[in-house]
Amino acid sequence: MRRGLFVASSLSAALAGCGRVTNALNENAGVKGVIDSAERLDHFAIGTRGMAKIYPDSEIDYQFPTNGLPTPTSEAPYARVLKDGFANYELPVGGLVDHPQTFSLRALQALTSIAETTRHDCVEGWSVIGKWAGVPMARILAMVGPKPNARYVMFYSFDRDEQGTPFYGSIDLHQAVHPQTQLALKLNGKPIDADHGGPVRLRIPTQLAYKSTKWVQRIELVSSFKGIYGGQGGYWEDNGYEWYAGI
Amino acid sequence: MGPMDVAAPGRSRARTADEAHGPVVKRHNAVVRATHWLTALAMLVLVMSGLAIFNAAPYLDASDQNNPARRVLAIESDTSGATPVGTLTIFGHTIKTTGLLGYTDDGTGQPAERAFPGWITFPAEQDLAGARRWHFFFGWTLLIVGLIYFISGIVRKDLALIVLRPSDIPKMWPMQAYYLKLRKEPPPHGKYNPLQKAGYTGLLFVLVPFLILTGAALSPGIDAFAGPLTALLGGRQFARLWHFAAMLALIAFTFGHVGLVISTGFFNNMRSMLLGTYRPSKYEGPGP
Numbered sequence: 001m002r003r004g005l006f007v008a009s010s011l012s013a014a015l016a017g018c019g020r021v022t023n024a025l026n027e028n029a030g031v032k033g034v035i036d037s038a039e040r041l042d043h044f045a046i047g048t049r050g051m052a053k054i055y056p057d058s059e060i061d062y063q064f065p066t067n068g069l070p071t072p073t074s075e076a077p078y079a080r081v082l083k084d085g086f087a088n089y090e091l092p093v094g095g096l097v098d099h100p101q102t103f104s105l106r107a108l109q110a111l112t113s114i115a116e117t118t119r120h121d122c123v124e125g126w127s128v129i130g131k132w133a134g135v136p137m138a139r140i141l142a143m144v145g146p147k148p149n150a151r152y153v154m155f156y157s158f159d160r161d162e163q164g165t166p167f168y169g170s171i172d173l174h175q176a177v178h179p180q181t182q183l184a185l186k187l188n189g190k191p192i193d194a195d196h197g198g199p200v201r202l203r204i205p206t207q208l209a210y211k212s213t214k215w216v217q218r219i220e221l222v223s224s225f226k227g228i229y230g231g232q233g234g235y236w237e238d239n240g241y242e243w244y245a246g247i
Numbered sequence: 248m249g250p251m252d253v254a255a256p257g258r259s260r261a262r263t264a265d266e267a268h269g270p271v272v273k274r275h276n277a278v279v280r281a282t283h284w285l286t287a288l289a290m291l292v293l294v295m296s297g298l299a300i301f302n303a304a305p306y307l308d309a310s311d312q313n314n315p316a317r318r319v320l321a322i323e324s325d326t327s328g329a330t331p332v333g334t335l336t337i338f339g340h341t342i343k344t345t346g347l348l349g350y351t352d353d354g355t356g357q358p359a360e361r362a363f364p365g366w367i368t369f370p371a372e373q374d375l376a377g378a379r380r381w382h383f384f385f386g387w388t389l390l391i392v393g394l395i396y397f398i399s400g401i402v403r404k405d406l407a408l409i410v411l412r413p414s415d416i417p418k419m420w421p422m423q424a425y426y427l428k429l430r431k432e433p434p435p436h437g438k439y440n441p442l443q444k445a446g447y448t449g450l451l452f453v454l455v456p457f458l459i460l461t462g463a464a465l466s467p468g469i470d471a472f473a474g475p476l477t478a479l480l481g482g483r484q485f486a487r488l489w490h491f492a493a494m495l496a497l498i499a500f501t502f503g504h505v506g507l508v509i510s511t512g513f514f515n516n517m518r519s520m521l522l523g524t525y526r527p528s529k530y531e532g533p534g535p
Contacts, residue, residue, distance in 0.1 A: 015366035016356060019352070019355075019365045020371070022295070022368075022369045022370045023354065023355075023371050023372050025370070026372070026381070027370075032377075032380075034384075035380050035384045036384075037384075038380065038387050039380070039383070041387055042383060042468075046469055047468065048468065048471075049468075049471060050471035050472030052470070052471050053470060053471075053477075053483075061312060061313075119467070119483060121483065123379070124375070125300065125303055125304030125487060126304050126484075127313060127483065205467065206468055206471045207468065208467060239376060240374070240376030240380075241375075241376040242376075242379070242380070246466060246468020246469070246471075247466040247467075247469070
């Protein structure tokens with residue numbers, strides 16, 4: 001009995017030691033620098049090629065779960081647009097563009113030309129099929145005219161996390177002009193509700209859903225995101241997730 | 248190694264037969280040895296980081312739609328009672344697994360609602376972003392090291408020695424009978440015996456490619472240009488079940504592999520994969 005206890009306790013000590021080693025490796029900046037380099041290979045080898053699969057409408061899952069940060073109902077700027085059913089929502093698109101513009105919700109609705117039933121893949125491992133309708137990002141970019149030095153499109157959200165850190169995300173121009181990358185206004189035939197990122201969210205079906213910024217407040221074209229917030233190109237990226245989320 | 252090995256009591260027949268005959272020969276070249284150990288390391292980290300990624304959604308559905316009605320496996324916890332409980336539900340049967348699965352060590356020594364415990368995941372602490380990065384780094388490592396192994400084996404013409412041939416099939420049962428001590432001698436064979444060939448052919452040409460393909464099928468970026476592959480696996484969501492099942496098969500292979508390395512002459516086998524030299528049994532010829 002005593003021997004069994006000794007074996008059990010030394011085994012659990014060994015296992016705890018194993019855990020300390022993996023945690024230490026994961027937190028070592030030098031080791032992580034090497035491990036994180038695989039993202040460049042992912043981006044190079046997979047990139048943004050081809051078209052995300054279109055599903056028949058019969059496969060739509062009407063129980064679309066919500067995930068990520070909570071709905072920003074307590075954020076004053078969002079509460080203002082939410083109050084009158086998004087009627088006064090406006091989306092400024094600026095930065096490194098020739099013709100900065102502000103789009104009203106009505107203007108965005110008039111530009112809507114894409115409605116595709118695609119899969120929304122959460123990084124956690126589950127997915128859900130929905131029909132997203134909205135404005136192709138390529139259309140917006142054609143209207144504002146990116147300057148030659150513009151490389152990334154930044155999406156700033158109305159949302160903040162519990163610590164008050166603003167939510168934002170970014171994609172490069174190549175990903176932005178992909179014909180399936182859209183500013184979504186409708187989900188399954190209805191205007192996107194507050195919990196699913198309404199009135200306007202990004203939808204990029206060739207990458208994981210954490211790239212699809214909800215509650216878009218402002219769009220800005222930049223040459224680099226190094227100086228913006230955590231410098232990794234997005235809220236989740238600042239928290240360790242890959243900027244390239246096609247895998 | 249000396250006569251002591253042969254005379255030592257309690258030794259299994261398989262062990263003495265494999266160790267005691269013939270001169271020491273070269274068995275595995277440096278590329279085979281290096282790629283073997285790099286693959287072993289990559290697979291270890293891939294399995295551990297894969298379990299850490301699985302922890303973020305600890306269930307598998309035989310469905311492309313996250314359909315709970317077709318759930319084949321779920322690891323859950325219930326903290327509503329006085330003592331928290333961890334459970335494993337597999338094909339509708341639920342067993343209590345508190346401490347092992349569902350309610351386990353969170354990677355810092357504290358019990359928590361967590362599917363696989365910290366000691367078996369990489370990293371031990373819950374860090375989906377980190378686990379994904381380790382997984383993809385070693386996924387690339389496995390792919391590149393595997394290609395080096397195959398190219399080297401083709402160029403040096405020794406890969407063919409490990410491939411199962413039709414003429415090996417009638418020798419598989421006699422070899423199994425020898426392992427089960429139902430037969431005194433194994434059938435004569437080449438560098439690898441018929442069961443080794445069957446096992447390694449399955450690993451190299453079926454299981455590892457399947458692991459890589461089912462993993463790739465989970466990627467929305469790859470799906471966008473390799474749709475037929477994903478469709479073949481039942482879809483991007485369904486492929487998660489195949490990827491997990493293939494991982495279980497890999498673990499089963501590894502247990503068999505390590506068990507046989509130990510039971511068929513541990514030092515001789517380890518020497519062949521560390522230094523490259525080996526003392527073959529009298530039943531082993533140089534050919535395929």
